[in-house]
Amino acid sequence: MRSxxxxxxxxxxxxxxxxxxxxxxxxxxxxxxxxxxEAAPVPFAPPLPVLRTRSRRPLASAPPCTSPGELRSAFNAxxxxxxxxxxxxxxxxxxxxxxxxxxxxxxxxxxxxMMLKLENLVQLRCAFRQLHSLSYRxxxxxxxxxxxxxxxxxRPVQLHPQPWQTNAFFGVALSQYRLLxxxxxxxxxxxxLPPIKLKIERQEVNIQPRMTVEDLARAMDKDIDHVYEALLxxxxxxxxxxxxxxxxxxxxxxxxxxxxxxxxxAKLKQEKVRExxxxxxxxxxxxxxxTPRPPVVTILGHVDHGKTTLLDSLRKTQVAAMEAGxxxxxxxxxxxxxxxxxxxxxxxxPGHAAFSAMRARGTQVTDIVILVVAAEDGVMKQTIESIQxxxxxxxxxxxxxxxxxxxxADPERVKKELLAHDVVCEEYGGDVQAVxxxxxxxxxxxxxxxxxxxxAEVLELxxxxxxxxEGTIIESRTDQxxxxxxxxxxxxxxxxxxYILVAGxxxxxxxxxxxxxxxxVDEATPSMPVEIVGWKEVPSAGAExxxxxxxxxxxxxxxxxxxxxxxxxxxxxxEVIEAKQKEHKDAYKKERESLSNLTWRQRxxxxxxxxxxxxxxRSKERVESxxxxxxxxxxxxxxxxxxxxxxxxxxYNADSECELxxxxxxxxxxxxxxxxxxxxxxxVIYGFSVNANKSIQQLAAKKGIKIKLHNIIYHLIEDLKxxxxxxxxxxxxxxxxxxxxxxxxxxxxxxxxKVPVAGCRVQKGQLDRKLKFKxxxxxxxxxxxxxxxxxxxxxxAQVIKTGMDCGLSLDKNIEFNIGDEIxxxxxxxxxxxxxxxxxx
Numbered sequence: 001m002r003s004x005x006x007x008x009x010x011x012x013x014x015x016x017x018x019x020x021x022x023x024x025x026x027x028x029x030x031x032x033x034x035x036x037x038e039a040a041p042v043p044f045a046p047p048l049p050v051l052r053t054r055s056r057r058p059l060a061s062a063p064p065c066t067s068p069g070e071l072r073s074a075f076n077a078x079x080x081x082x083x084x085x086x087x088x089x090x091x092x093x094x095x096x097x098x099x100x101x102x103x104x105x106x107x108x109x110x111x112x113x114m115m116l117k118l119e120n121l122v123q124l125r126c127a128f129r130q131l132h133s134l135s136y137r138x139x140x141x142x143x144x145x146x147x148x149x150x151x152x153x154x155r156p157v158q159l160h161p162q163p164w165q166t167n168a169f170f171g172v173a174l175s176q177y178r179l180l181x182x183x184x185x186x187x188x189x190x191x192x193l194p195p196i197k198l199k200i201e202r203q204e205v206n207i208q209p210r211m212t213v214e215d216l217a218r219a220m221d222k223d224i225d226h227v228y229e230a231l232l233x234x235x236x237x238x239x240x241x242x243x244x245x246x247x248x249x250x251x252x253x254x255x256x257x258x259x260x261x262x263x264x265x266a267k268l269k270q271e272k273v274r275e276x277x278x279x280x281x282x283x284x285x286x287x288x289x290x291t292p293r294p295p296v297v298t299i300l301g302h303v304d305h306g307k308t309t310l311l312d313s314l315r316k317t318q319v320a321a322m323e324a325g326x327x328x329x330x331x332x333x334x335x336x337x338x339x340x341x342x343x344x345x346x347x348x349x350p351g352h353a354a355f356s357a358m359r360a361r362g363t364q365v366t367d368i369v370i371l372v373v374a375a376e377d378g379v380m381k382q383t384i385e386s387i388q389x390x391x392x393x394x395x396x397x398x399x400x401x402x403x404x405x406x407x408x409a410d411p412e413r414v415k416k417e418l419l420a421h422d423v424v425c426e427e428y429g430g431d432v433q434a435v436x437x438x439x440x441x442x443x444x445x446x447x448x449x450x451x452x453x454x455x456a457e458v459l460e461l462x463x464x465x466x467x468x469x470e471g472t473i474i475e476s477r478t479d480q481x482x483x484x485x486x487x488x489x490x491x492x493x494x495x496x497x498x499y500i501l502v503a504g505x506x507x508x509x510x511x512x513x514x515x516x517x518x519x520x521v522d523e524a525t526p527s528m529p530v531e532i533v534g535w536k537e538v539p540s541a542g543a544e545x546x547x548x549x550x551x552x553x554x555x556x557x558x559x560x561x562x563x564x565x566x567x568x569x570x571x572x573x574x575e576v577i578e579a580k581q582k583e584h585k586d587a588y589k590k591e592r593e594s595l596s597n598l599t600w601r602q603r604x605x606x607x608x609x610x611x612x613x614x615x616x617x618r619s620k621e622r623v624e625s626x627x628x629x630x631x632x633x634x635x636x637x638x639x640x641x642x643x644x645x646x647x648x649x650x651x652y653n654a655d656s657e658c659e660l661x662x663x664x665x666x667x668x669x670x671x672x673x674x675x676x677x678x679x680x681x682x683x684v685i686y687g688f689s690v691n692a693n694k695s696i697q698q699l700a701a702k703k704g705i706k707i708k709l710h711n712i713i714y715h716l717i718e719d720l721k722x723x724x725x726x727x728x729x730x731x732x733x734x735x736x737x738x739x740x741x742x743x744x745x746x747x748x749x750x751x752x753x754k755v756p757v758a759g760c761r762v763q764k765g766q767l768d769r770k771l772k773f774k775x776x777x778x779x780x781x782x783x784x785x786x787x788x789x790x791x792x793x794x795x796x797a798q799v800i801k802t803g804m805d806c807g808l809s810l811d812k813n814i815e816f817n818i819g820d821e822i823x824x825x826x827x828x829x830x831x832x833x834x835x836x837x838x839x840x
Contacts, residue, residue: 503546775810
């Protein structure tokens with residue numbers, strides 16, 4: 001019977017000629033002889049960590065071996081004995097110890113054997129783990145790190161050695177364990193490890209509220225088309241999106257997420273509140289400093305009622321004869337000296353319907369309004385408008401009934417018509433003075449002047465002639481030799497050369513001043529009209545003139561006004577944007593509600609079906625619209641004329657026929673820049689009372705640009721209407737050549753098919769086979785086209801005249817009915833006229 005240690009060791013697969021291990025230090029002997037034989041020592045591997053239980057106590061330990069014999073004795077010993085003592089055999093155990101001691105010894109021996117078995121199994125597992133680490137390292141080329149043993153299984157053991165493979169397996173495990181335990185050095189010819197690629201983090205995009213499509217694309221470092229593609233399957237209306245369209249916060253986040261990026265809110269820079277640097281009027285002056293001033297009188301009325309002729313008679317000039325078309329097209333300011341020594345400043349405003357803004361501007365600076373009404377025409381459209389301007393300005397009215405020398409004049413009818421507009425003359429119990437005059441013959445003009453002076457005395461018109469200058473620009477223009485020039489009325493202070501003025505977004509250092517006759521003046525007092533030279537830019541008509549201390553102060557004022565205008569524009573744009581966003585949001589919610597009952601697949605399919613036609617409508621791929629467009633450039637001699645033309649163009653309402661696009665407007669003669677701009681947009685240049693020199697005209701002819709210059713405003717508008725009409729496609733008009741009625745019907749066999757034929761008689765005109773025909777039944781057009789045959793009796797005919805019978809067949813198989821009408825006609829193209837009516 002074999003001893004217990006031998007059986008136990010064989011069960012463990014650890015006994016044989018293979019290498020043996022020391023349970024304490026893991027040293028190995030390759031000696032295959034019996035215990036105690038001498039052999040050369042084998043290099044030891046570094047000790048593994050001591051196996052510990054859950055209580056962190058070591059399971060087993062043994063003194064380190066110093067020889068192969070001692071190693072085998074310690075490895076095969078069932079319990080600790082002296083290193084030199086051989087293992088006991090079964091007979092020796094029975095003779096040396098009693099049975100009861102052998103039973104106790106056997107129990108302890110089994111416990112110790114189980115502990116050694118457990119220890120050996122754990123150590124075997126550690127060897128397998130090292131082999132696994134080596135194979136993993138060879139595959140993935142990662143740096144090896146020692147694996148600490150543990151009582152808990154880190155990963156399942158894949159290899160289970162069989163008993164007959166124990167010796168060979170331990171030899172392999174030993175060699176691999178030594179290799180892993182030594183410090184790895186660089187092997188010659190070994191490929192270097194490739195650099196480890198770092199994980200690429202998602203790009204962060206700085207977003208902020210109210211970003212436009214262009215801003216978002218720039219922040220993401222993408223093009224605009226990328227943003228459109230990201231919004232394709234959302235509820236955004238792509239056809240209404242432009243690069244400067246503002247996106248909602250939800251859309252911005254959606255685009256960033258779909259692009260595989262992260263968003264973060266950008267820190268908004270808080271702008272410092274700028275100090276108000278604007279120039280303002282002075283507070284009211286001390287009444288003790290006020291001095292009398294001449295009244296400012298504005299002449300209003302309908303066109304061609306004699307306003308300018310009246311002013312000519314008062315100042316003894318011939319202005320009306322020099323005006324283009326015989327009508328006033330500019331606002332004029334004149335200082336008239338009466339025989340009594342009184343001075344009156346007159347403002348002559350245009351009566352044409354196009355110059356409503358000029359009339360309104362004149363009433364804002366006036367003290368008295370003289371309403372001129374022709375005795376034979378009575379109250380007209382511009383008369384009513386002039387009354388309204390005077391009421392808005394809250395200035396008194398003097399009625400001048402002109403052309404009373406004509407036989408058909410009826411002044412009383414004029415007074416009665418004015419009652420309907422709350423203009424009550426003194427004869428009817430009102431406070432409006434009525435003077436009957438004849439401006440052409442100069443009759444009763446002094447009575448009108450005396451009525452004006454008397455009303456001015458009642459009003460007690462006074463002004464402060466000291467301190468900083470204040471005034472109003474009546475008109476502005478650009479002179480080729482002197483630059484920007486303004487006509488102004490001084491309302492406070494005294495203007496002299498060298499003063500620094502601010503008007504709107506322009507400023508000036510006064511270089512020269514002229515009166516209405518072109519004479520140089522050194523100073524301008526209140527109520528005096530004067531032309532001012534020295535402006536840096538052309539200010540707008542109606543702007544307020546204020547004097548400032550220095551040029552630096554003038555620049556500060558202009559800068560502040562530009563900034564304030566920009567902020568106001570931004571505010572208005574934001575209001576429009578918010579309204580548009582609200583509209584889009586409501587539409588989006590409505591669309592989502594309609595899709596709420598669908599599954600997500602059905603919803604995606606419905607959205608794609610709705611938006612798939614928008615995939616080609618992107619900013620870079622959009623084709624020019626087939627819509628008719630007429631780009632125009634407007635140039636005027638003065639700011640008021642340009643303003644009047646633009647006001648007329650604002651009433652354009654025929655965009656469905658041809659779109660009118662004003663790409664530029666300005667004051668002054670036609671320049672090379674205007675030609676280049678017109679060439680870029682393929683537009684037409686319209687000039688009012690301006691010139692185009694020879695070189696400009698040659699350049700325009702070379703580039704194929706039309707320049708149309710006019711001195712009368714309604715001629716310019718008529719020319720513009722003709723140009724718009726030329727853009728319209730011609731309309732096709734049917735001109736009837738002949739009419740015939742169907743008297744009988746029959747069929748003719750042609751090949752294998754039967755062709756219906758109509759027997760007709762020509763009632764009017766003639767039937768020409770080359771022209772078009774149409775079949776009318778019960779006043780409905782059944783067919784239009786050409787004839788396939790036209791015969792008179794049995795002969796082919798080209799023309800059938802009135803009263804003749806014929807037979808005809810159509811190019812379409814249509815059954816005829818007796819009583820049908822056959823109409824022969826030809827189509828003619830007729831030029832269309834634009835439907836826009838400017839009102840005059």
